[in-house]
Amino acid sequence: MSLFSNSSETPLPPLPNPVPAAPALQQPAATRTPENPQHAMQLAQRMRERFSQGLVGQEQLRESLILTLIAGGHILIESVPGLAKTTAARLLASCVSGTFKRVQCTPDLMPADLIGTQVFDFASQKMITQIGPVHANIVLLDEINRSSAKTQSAMLEAMAEGATTIGGERISLPQPFMVIATQNPIEEEGTYTLPEAQMDRFMMKTIMTYPSSQQEVAMLSLLGNQSSDTMNFERDETQSITLSDVAYLRSAARSVHVSEDVKKYVVDIVSTSRGAGTRPIKGLSSLVRLGASPRASISLLRVAQAQALISGRDYVIPEDVKSHVHDVLRHRILLTFEALADGITADQVIDTIVSTVPVP
Template identity: 65%
Template sequence: MSLFTNSAQVNTPQLLTSEDSARAQELTNQLRERFSSQVVGQTMLRESLITTLIAGGHILIESVPGLAKTTAAQTLAHSVSGTFSRVQCTPDLMPSDLVGTQIFDFQSRELTTHVGPINANVVLLDEINRSSAKTQSAMLEAMAERAITIGGKRIELPNPFMVIATQNPIEEEGTYNLPEAQMDRFFMKTVMTYPSGEEERQILDLLAQRGSDTPNMSGSKLSIDDVQFLRTAARRVHVSEKIEQYVVDLVSTTRGSGPRPIDGLAQLVRLGASPRASIALVRIGQAFALMNGRDFVIPEDIKIFAHEVLRHRILLTFEALADNVTSDEIVDRVVQVVPIP
């Protein structure tokens, strides 16, 4: 019994110090300021990107064309030192174009391994739903295992490693729906909306001041060590048993159970969120608490990102789709019925 207790004590993470919390807020504010200088409005997108980076996950951005999905992703990527790759996904993109391949060297008479653009700290997969199923499977391995396989050889990807993917929901020609297994690998799916009239005028002012349509990516950046510090610090943010139970109740309610099951949910939801959603909610909650100067998670840290974490993990029935029911409406109902601790 004493051996078990000692092991538990060794594995218990240290609590955040005031110095760690202050440093985390300073680094987070740098990211926020950098994002705001390049992208007008889109506050929720900014918070989702930074939170996912700190939580150690991947993020999918969805919107109609022209809402600066790529600019937002590039801004976050260039705010962090390290390597960055952008891949424009097309139907003819092959797995070898993404992960790399082996090439025969006639001089040495040997096969040499050439790693593809996936081998970077931050990878932007633009219009991911335009890539074929075979290429998407290669992406899934990289996102899930943080490693790739070339010629039977496993190659670890850089640490940290983050995928930022974008997709356009209104184009159907030449697109492939992402499989559920790959969708589940994204910590969040955030949806961008049209800017307000005032924000659109600010966009025009920003372009006039910049003198170019190309974003200015110069300026100070966070180091890789800074990112690693933020990720380690986030894991040390305390999550109480009540918060854990709140997360479990939210996720289980999408499956038709939970403390207050929703009547008629089985006619709308074919498959609820997986336990990976619970993990993502906790990690996101820890990261967002850290960003806001707290060493403990509160229910609002979970609730504010419930839609981003759950919307792409809820599969609707044909009846729901025919009635134009959305997964966001299901999440609205789930958040409403689950009691807040």
């Protein structure tokens, strides 16, 4: 049985006048209207053009950020210092004309420093609520693994619930809301490793690498044309979209049609990581101690829908699933100590899974 229901099996509700009612089994408007995917492509291209103004190379990171935003998830970025993680996050916020907050995580960072707290106002003789930096459209948690487990839990709760509770008052987070967390893989002193269950809350994990020599020269040329090394993140009307456009993209992505065969393909990939699937991999248990959860299936499907949408299609194909399968699964597949000792990576295991699972 598939984990997802086919949207084409549910009749549409009557549409308001003067638009005539749609046939009962017709696809939703976002998939029926051919200009919608084209409009989504245009919006995504405007975001890419905005990124090109301040970020040289890093196409994989750019696409992962755009897809995560459209799919309604959060992303974890792993890289060494100095690869423009903060610049990419600020560029994304300026692309969508949203608010941006950066939190530098440290061991003494408290949950109240993130979500907010209540303070006594002497003028009114009442307690007033001061919201924290998490109340923004795009929140960058720099070096999240330097914050304590208590602070990490507070942030991840806000990610899951879409709201915070301050002094018994529930405050909804602004929409769209997206967390971009970073961690440094080379410094372990003074860090608190993210638990596997909390890592699973991130829709994607992308790994940034050093730019090529040509890209680094292009970066220097870009800086040479500016009066300052600090980029201007002011909104550009010609290369930015609005928060309403983001809401449209998210709604349209959810309406992208996914066939039963593609759904089974998604589940087969995730199940194979757990030692099951239609073609179980012999000896996988000696490499993987814990496979991906059903949440991975949901994330993989949502990312595939977003990929199809910005590719100008109203339906998902297997290539959409495979395009970002590493980003979706690499932090959800836990390797055995023997595999780690042999230098085997999660990406290598994913490559084996993708090559083994039959493509519909």
